[in-house]
Amino acid sequence: MTAQLNPRGDVAVLVPAAGAGVRLGPGRPKALRLLAGEPLLVHAVRRLAAAPSVHTIVVAAPAAEVQAVRELLAPVAPVIVVPGGAERQASVAAALAAVPAGPTIVLVHDAARALTPPDLVESVAAAVRGGRDAVIPVLPVVDTIKEVGADEVVLGTVDRSALRAVQTPQGFRRAVLSAAHAAAGDSLTDDAGLVEKQGVAVSCVPGSEYAVKITRPFDLALAEHLLAAAG
Ligand SMILES: Nc1ccn([C@@H]2O[C@H](COP(=O)(O)OP(=O)(O)OP(=O)(O)O)[C@@H](O)[C@H]2O)c(=O)n1
Numbered sequence: 001m002t003a004q005l006n007p008r009g010d011v012a013v014l015v016p017a018a019g020a021g022v023r024l025g026p027g028r029p030k031a032l033r034l035l036a037g038e039p040l041l042v043h044a045v046r047r048l049a050a051a052p053s054v055h056t057i058v059v060a061a062p063a064a065e066v067q068a069v070r071e072l073l074a075p076v077a078p079v080i081v082v083p084g085g086a087e088r089q090a091s092v093a094a095a096l097a098a099v100p101a102g103p104t105i106v107l108v109h110d111a112a113r114a115l116t117p118p119d120l121v122e123s124v125a126a127a128v129r130g131g132r133d134a135v136i137p138v139l140p141v142v143d144t145i146k147e148v149g150a151d152e153v154v155l156g157t158v159d160r161s162a163l164r165a166v167q168t169p170q171g172f173r174r175a176v177l178s179a180a181h182a183a184a185g186d187s188l189t190d191d192a193g194l195v196e197k198q199g200v201a202v203s204c205v206p207g208s209e210y211a212v213k214i215t216r217p218f219d220l221a222l223a224e225h226l227l228a229a230a231g
């Protein structure tokens with residue numbers, strides 16, 4: 001059944017989904033790879049549409065797959081689909097440009113984090129709604145982190161107590177994200193980095209281990225197990 005988004009919601013979610021998935025191995029673009037028989041993007045959009053604050057979802061799809069993605073998602077939720085770019089940042093910028101008037105909060109969420117629970121969407125949105133300009137979900141670093149030189153020889157051990165593993169959805173006041181993308185230079189690996197460069201405070205909320213980014217084959221196998229275990 002097609003989910004209905006909230007016409008009184010204040011959140012737009014941008015879904016960068018145009019990546020090739022090179023680290024996942026040969027095959028279709030990553031967002032279209034199957035997990036439990038359905039594309040990763042379907043899993044991601046279904047969970048976004050279940051978050052009550054969401055008014056708009058804009059998906060940045062591989063340029064050659066825009067119509068196929070529109071047809072794929074039509075039974076899932078009423079989403080806007082635009083062509084993504086050569087880098088993740090360009091895909092996000094393309095999706096941002098397609099957000100209609102209304103939403104005052106913009107979340108950016110990787111399609112590759114296909115099992116992200118709606119509660120995390122609501123937690124990030126609530127933190128922005130509560131007055132923060134930019135919010136990122138994070139997990140503590142559980143491994144020892146070392147700096148290594150060009151020859152893989154250890155240069156030193158990093159104090160991991162000050163480090164966090166960053167996830168998505170990342171949330172922003174719409175004007176803050178728009179200004180950061182308008183001023184963007186070289187591509188960065190996340191949107192919070194663009195906002196940091198503008199001198200805007202970025203704060204953290206607890207992330208979710210289910211928001212794991214499906215990057216390598218092991219991650220896909222883990223996601224299959226998590227879905228099977230959830231029943
Ligand atoms: N040009 C790009 C590159 C990435 N992404 C999206 O950004 C998210 C995070 O990127 P990543 O996990 O690196 O995906 P890929 O770039 O596809 O992976 P790889 O680097 O292994 O090719 C993914 O949902 C991916 O689809 C995108 O929309 N446009």
Ligand SMILES: C[C@](O)(CO)[C@H](O)COP(=O)(O)O
Nearest residue numbers: 088110166167168189190213
């Ligand atoms: C945005 C992100 O998921 C936060 O951890 C990450 O930076 C994406 O990196 P990728 O190399 O594009 O997967």
